[in-house]
Amino acid sequence: MALCLAVMAVAVFVNVVLRYGFGSGVAASEELSRLLFVWMVFIGATAAYPLGQHMAFTSLLLPLRKKPTVLKLVAALIRIAVIVAAVLVAWGAWQQVRVGLDSQSVVLGYSNALLPLPALLSSVAIALMAGWELLRQRPLDLDHESDVE
Template sequence: MLERIARLLTRTFEVLIVTALVIMGVLVFGNVILRYGFNSGIAISEELSRLLFVWLIFMGAVLASAQRTHIGFDSLQRLAGPRLRRLLVVFTGVLILIGCGMFIVGGWAQMRINLGNFYPVMGISYGWLYAVALVFGIAMIFPVCNNIRRAWLGMDDALTEDLADRIESQADRMSSNRPDQQADKP
C-alpha cells in the first residue's frame, strides 16, 4: 500500500513539476519578449513564477526522496556493513519523519497566519505560498516510510548502496538497451 501511494505521489509530482516548469518558462519568456519588444508585460508573471518556483523546489524534494536520488552524506554508510547500513537508513528516515512533522506544524501555522495577506497583482492569499510546507511535510511521509519499511525488512539492499554505484549501474543498463548500439553489433 505504501509503495503504491509513493508511486502515485511520484507520478503526480512529476506531472506537476513539468506543468510548473512549462508555465514558468512561458510566463518569463513571454514577459521578456513583451517588455523589450512592445514595452508592456504580463502583470502576474513575476508573482506567479515566484510562487510556482517555491512549489517546484518542494515537489522536487519529495520526488528526489521517492526516487532515492536526494543529496545525502553517505561517508559513514559506505564504511558500514549491510546490516548497519539498513539501520542507518531507518535512523535517517526517522529523523526525516521528525522534520516532516515540523514542516506540517510550521506550515499549518504560517498558512493560517498569512491567509489574510494577499498578493498585490494576483489577488490570492499568501497562504498558498506557505501551504507548500504543509503539503511537503505530508507528501514526504509516504516515500520515507516506504524506504524505512523496505530497509527494515531487508527488501531492498539497493537502498543502502552508494548512490554513485546505483547511478553508474543504471547508466550501464540504459546504454546497453539503446537500439542504435544494437544495430551496430555484428
C-alpha cells in the same frame, strides 16, 4: 512539474519581450512565476524522495556495508531524522498557511496560503514515505557511488 515549468517559462519570456521590446510588462507574470516555482520545487522534492535522489552521503555509509546490523540501525536513525525534519517543516508551513489565509497576493489576488502550502504537503508526504520505509525496514540504497565521477 513540467506544466509548472512550461507556464513559468512562457510567462517570463512574454514579460521579458514586452518589457524590453515595448516598454511595458505583465505584472501578474512575476507573481505567477514565483508561485509556480515554489510548487515545482516541492513537487520535485516529493517525487525525488522515494527514488533516493535527495542528498546521499553514501561514502559515510559504504564502510558499514559489511555490518548489516549496524547499517539497519543507521538506516532507522536516518529515517527518524527525516521524519523529525519533515514534521518541523510541516509545522512551520502550517503556521504560514494559517497566516496566509487572511491575506491576498497584490496583483493576482490569490490567497497567500498557496505559497507555503506545497511545503506543508511535501513534508507530510515525505514524512509518511519515510515512516513507511522505517516500518518495512527497507535497506538504504547505497548504489549512488556509481553516479559520482
